[in-house]
Amino acid sequence: MIITLTMYEDWELWAEANPNSLQQLKPEPFEIVREMPQQLGKGYARLIEVYPHFWLMIVDYKYRDDMLIKIPEWDHPLQFLVYLSGKITDEYGGQLGEGYTCISGSGVQRQMTTQLLKTRYVGVDIEMPPELLATFFPDEAGEIPHQLRLLAKGNDWQTLLYPETTTAIQGIAQQIINCPYEGMTKRMYLQGKVLELMALQLAPILSAQDGIQPSPRLKADTISRIHYAREILSAHLENPPSLLELAQIVGVSDRNLRRGFKEMFGTTVFGYLTNIRMEQAEQLLRSGKLSVAEVANLSGYSQQGHFAAAFKRKFGITPRECLSGKRSILPS
Template sequence: MALTITKIHDLFDQLTTLVDGHTEQHSWEQHLSIPSHIGTGKVIRTHIRPDMEIMLTDVTFEQDMKVHISEACQLFELSYCIQGDIYCEWDGKKSYTEGQNGTVLFLEDVVVYEEKKAGIRNQLLEIRFTPEALLHYAGDAFEKQQMEKWLRHHRGNIDRFPDSPALQRCVSDMIHCKHQGSLKRLYMEGKALEFIALFGESDSYGTVGGNMDLKRDDITKLKQAHELAQTHFEQPLSIRELAKRVEINEFKLKKGFRELYGMTIFELVRQKRMEKALWYMEVEHLNVAETAVSVGYSNASNFTTNFRKQYGCNPGEYLKRIRQMEVERNKL
């Protein structure tokens, strides 16, 4: 199966044709019901304006859905996968997305192979817009330049970005919106802009980019450093040791790493520690002090500070939410 996207709003329309589905018009929205031979569920597209739309997908396919999508226009997309299993390939690159993950892509003139597995519920929020729609919010020439650097950082890629309770709340608000008609359109646009702002905050907007000349060999070494930093996040390697292992000088390691990944090595280590911390609290049911030690913090207060920076709340508050959710599930 193949789709060709020449403007932002083509995806929904071509998907409707591809699956031969039934659509209903609700003011600024179109609802696509998936035919039973394809699967179950629906896709809702909210048309915000000519350069922006929001798509909410909640579909389970009968068979693996395999499609080649030709992105023939500039597309900047922020998505959040509530649950699902999505595999993509493009230009020799690969991306795998599963539940509770946010991704950002900026693609043009590229064919993306996308595969969604049968029997798995795919629940996904997508905010699709043109780069011009983002640049519209630049207050002056400097801000526009910063936004353009930000866009270039993600160009040609499908990248993950850090999750947070604030992002999760924003997604939940959009999924469970009770407004109707033009009021809903206004509400959804406001939430989409909030989501973009939260993404920018988590993505270190304003610090991404630079003019360092990175050769292919430098990039290979920086990628090796990225893998090592992730592998040793509980007992982090020093900058000196990391530079020695990948055979690159310390200055190029620090500056090049930030330019390539939009974050420092320390920020990556902190992010991986916090992701592991969630696992210890949710799956292993460790308390705050035990979790702090398990992810390499000798000082629980430092752990709490970094957790709050990453997720917008203290670990103790997060634990309370988990326990409350477990209580509510047990009542069902």
């Protein structure tokens, strides 16, 4: 049996099962324990505020049935996840658990459906405002390092990354889950461990962007298939296939598809899609035949605010300014 819920329905079930959770601070003043709703399964989630506005959640629960969670388009915080047990997948080919961690950047999360199996989930979930990257990992000017700015997208589409689970990452996650201390010593211990875990997840991203770990060259056949994938995206801007569907159509794995786009076009599959959508949007607006709302809809945006932010990010002007004839102030 498969249970299907929206993200908000899932949240409501947890809230109903823990009506006084904000008052039940156990066993520490900075810790909240929430029981899993009986309708879903058994277990708990422990929320710990390790720094102000910086939350660590430790989960240990088991679902009664396989689950599908429908996630709407929404403003997502910066999130680091490591699961030692269980697996979560989405329709775009993302996978958390069984060999992969997840860094879910801040920004607008696209609509998606995630699948969770009838199994035990044990893991660590870190959530924080993206601005705190400048506090914990500052560059020389005290700002977010340029390599990490892809994790702070504001009103643009978020970045989703799936670093591999290493032995070191597993070890730190296990230490967090089995913290042997209490009181302020516990909080201090966890403060160090969560930063260590984040650093381990970010390490391959920083190395790759610095050119330390270049990817192996793609085969000629793979290159032609990646070009074919690009043509398919260009022809289906309003309703593009998912990452898995696109990979199946062109005959490559989703991992090779992601890697190939990064190597050949310098961006992700959906980064490329967003870019050509914006270029088409500019042409439509300059034609003067459609309204901003109509162009936003044709470009795949259900909210004009998100469309306007993405458009201004690329061209330096708003869609309304473009419609009125103002020229771009940024190179495309």
